[in-house]
Amino acid sequence: MRQQRADIYTRITAEIATAIENGAGEWRMPWNHDGSSIARPRNVISDKGYRGINVLALWVAARRSGYVDGTWGTYQQWSQLGCQVRKGEKATSVVFWKQMHRHQHADAAPSDADGTLCGEHEDQPRFLARGYCVFNARQVDGYAPPDLPSLPDSERIVRADGFFAALNIPIVTGGNEACYRPSIDTVFMPPFERFIDAASYYSCLGHETGHATGAKHRLDRDLTGRFGSAKYAMDEVIVELTSSFIMADLGIAHRPRAENAAYIASWIEILKDDPHAIFTAASKAQAAADWMHAQQSRQMLTSDRVDIDTIAVPLAQPDQAMHRSDLLREDNRANTHGGASHQGGRLHSRLAARR
Numbered sequence: 001m002r003q004q005r006a007d008i009y010t011r012i013t014a015e016i017a018t019a020i021e022n023g024a025g026e027w028r029m030p031w032n033h034d035g036s037s038i039a040r041p042r043n044v045i046s047d048k049g050y051r052g053i054n055v056l057a058l059w060v061a062a063r064r065s066g067y068v069d070g071t072w073g074t075y076q077q078w079s080q081l082g083c084q085v086r087k088g089e090k091a092t093s094v095v096f097w098k099q100m101h102r103h104q105h106a107d108a109a110p111s112d113a114d115g116t117l118c119g120e121h122e123d124q125p126r127f128l129a130r131g132y133c134v135f136n137a138r139q140v141d142g143y144a145p146p147d148l149p150s151l152p153d154s155e156r157i158v159r160a161d162g163f164f165a166a167l168n169i170p171i172v173t174g175g176n177e178a179c180y181r182p183s184i185d186t187v188f189m190p191p192f193e194r195f196i197d198a199a200s201y202y203s204c205l206g207h208e209t210g211h212a213t214g215a216k217h218r219l220d221r222d223l224t225g226r227f228g229s230a231k232y233a234m235d236e237v238i239v240e241l242t243s244s245f246i247m248a249d250l251g252i253a254h255r256p257r258a259e260n261a262a263y264i265a266s267w268i269e270i271l272k273d274d275p276h277a278i279f280t281a282a283s284k285a286q287a288a289a290d291w292m293h294a295q296q297s298r299q300m301l302t303s304d305r306v307d308i309d310t311i312a313v314p315l316a317q318p319d320q321a322m323h324r325s326d327l328l329r330e331d332n333r334a335n336t337h338g339g340a341s342h343q344g345g346r347l348h349s350r351l352a353a354r355r
């Protein structure tokens, strides 16, 4: 049983690491997507979206095999619908977590891969990762995909604007660099028109607000204990995944980001050292995406709103802010390396920060 679980972690992690290595040359991570239906892997019977690591595993499989459909099901589920998985088709592994009673497998190693920490305490529930096999709609005969209505671009943009506004995360627009500054809990974004396109803007906004979800008063995402000095690289993976999940939900492409080669190298290293790392990242990204969705139904209170004009931004703050300027138009991008940008003389985006 334990061997089987180790296999599923190792197998899925190896697939993802390979996809990163294969895509790194063209700066494409396996979580970049075009916002189409394939970007929202769903189960054919329940019509529920897959979550966390399973989304990533299915994206990797779909890209590798060129599937242009995001519908998946087990062999039995396809049979149930009168469809037949074609002979010789290779299954894709996804995982689910089975809750164990305390007396069962009490020696099982803890896993937080499903967003539920199975802990050191005996009275906490334990979860056992189990692999199962699914097949894509393109691997079966007899399936007629339903005609899914898709929103026009303009409506997707309106929806995305509303989505991020409902997060109540303070956002200051201006300058040439995007970043999140934890010390003042504020996201800084260049103006919309400076981005290559709408997808680049929202991918970036999803990334920076993703960092903000980790704040103490939100999800309190502290990676120090588990990842030590690699925690910055880990938060980058987490928020890129968060942005990717949200973009998929909003039907907007998640744009490739010209990643720093050092980051990609460090991610692959983390993945190879720790077969649970990408599971944890996907789990935390799913938690951040869930948090963002949960804010959508929350009534926006006037007292919660922040007047961005009242925020004074300290200069050259040594902060854990995160830049991203690679999605900006060329003419603007040139400015970002100059270091300073101003908005009414109050914004200064030269940060002693990581990239």
Ligand SMILES: [Zn+2]
Pocket (backbone or CB within 6 Å): 207, 211, 236, 239, 322, 323
């Ligand atoms: Zn970042």
